[in-house]
Amino acid sequence: MTEHTGSDATFGPLSKVVVEDATDAGVAGDRPALLPALLTPSALGLLVIVTLAVFADFFAPYGMAEINPADSLAPPSRDHLMGTDLFGRDVFSRVIYGGRLSLIIGFTAASIAAVLGVLMGVSAGYFRGVTDGVTMRIMDILLAFPSTLMAIVIVAVLGPSTINMILAVGIASSPGYARLVRSLALSLRHQEYVVAAQLTGCRPWTIIFRHVLPNLRNSVIVYATLDIATVILIAAGLGFLGLGTRPPAAEWGLMVADGRETLEIAWWVTFFPGLAILLTTFCIYSFGEQLATVLDPK
């Protein structure tokens, strides 16, 4: 919370001084050591999941779409840790590759939602007036749609595909950020350092990027962490319904749907991809809550 460098270089020296003063006064340096507090089982689990996903090519014993009809629906064994699906594809390998896709989807969609939502929320909360009224009315309407339904509608418009699903889930999740950021920005705009920056003649967006957003960072990080899990769940749901990633790509929701036909004779095709979703979202949620207590956003 104390570093403010690295954003934009277009700001005058005066504002820099003001910010540093403000942060020193506001958030004192008695922050608990970050790393040890975050080294929880869920964080480690998350680390394992991310590592597996990033180095999928290295860890997956078989190719993502390696078909082997002779091995169709083989139960879990030493050769195939999680068994094989109808086409004889190794479920373990596909779960790992699916993890890569799910994490990319979750991270990208949450980033889109965060950028859209933060921009809307901060401009509504900082400028108030017409901007606020218009933005919040739009948000009210968007919030009137459950985000999964909104995502379904956007996919209906754009057509089912991975990219469209990311866009859909990203847009559909943005109102949540907007609401959070607006309420925080409302309380920040009367802070002395913001008023001081206004008096020194800083342009509004300079103030927003330099003085308001850095103070929202922790709250947004916590919200976004939890949101990644939600996004992964929504995306997997769309995949399951056939409204997301198209076969033969390995995506967890899609894999669960694939296994549905053969559930009676081969539970493992459905069980493991779903378990992967559950473990991932569980770790993210627990980690997010841990993050919330450590960063203590108001």
Added chain:
Amino acid sequence: MGRYIVARIAAVVPVTFGMVLVVFVLLNVLPVDPIQVMITQTGSGQAPSAAATEETIANIREELGLDRPLYIQFASYLGNALTGDLGRSFRSNQSVTEMLLEQYPHTIRLAFAGLSVTIVLGLTFGILAGLLPGSLLDRGLVMVATLGIATPTFWSGLMLIFVFAIVFPIFPVLGVGSVKAMILPALTLGLPGTAIVARLTRSNLVAVMQQDFMLTARSKGLSGRLLVARHAMPNVLGPVLTVIGLQFGNLITGTVIVETVFSRPGIGRLGVDAILQSDYPLVQGFTLALATSYVFLNLAVDLIHMWVDPRVRQL
């Protein structure tokens, strides 16, 4: 209080109008030409026939009013929607309103069954854990609650089918109508909400039990059950009701997934099929049906909240 009710009901109108507008705009800036979809997809999806000449296309366009400016199209869509006419399905040429009304009762029944699961199980576990803070049950609850939120509905549904319908054939795998066939879908739909409600009930109850008025009530010699029912619960239920209201969104979209998992009829199935077949009037109707249900359910929750908690009435 009367004024509050009127204001709250009036607030529904702009939101509903906005939703109609959003859905309409979204589906009319389509990168796809609806006429092309109609020609290629009516008649069980065979290839476009040679008969689809420029003239035919122009005729259909005029017939559907698609040659008119968008705002006029919207006005007429809105006007028709108010009289209950949501257009005709591209695919079956049936009235969208009729198709939705036919499926709606199935979805409503499922949603209420799921809601009952959420309320009954959520409150039960929440109260038990809240009365015994620190107990095994209490500590287990936090863990299970996070698990419940993290579990994808479509997967827990399939796992319930596998365990309770295939391995131990207690419940039918599929089927509609009987109460028995409703249990697994209702559980699947209601469990994520159960986790949230249980957690919130627990933390609120723990907080309320430490209040001074609880001590007073206890010192008057009230028995445990009466103490909780009369003095603690009214203070716990307000926020819990709000959260149950927030769960409606998940509940409604949950029905889409549960209907697919259990192959049950309903609006969700209808809508997903419509999307996969690019049947836009039906998609439009499906979205509106679910979104307005959501808005009105929340209205109902607010009114109930007002009835339970007198403080809200003064707003």
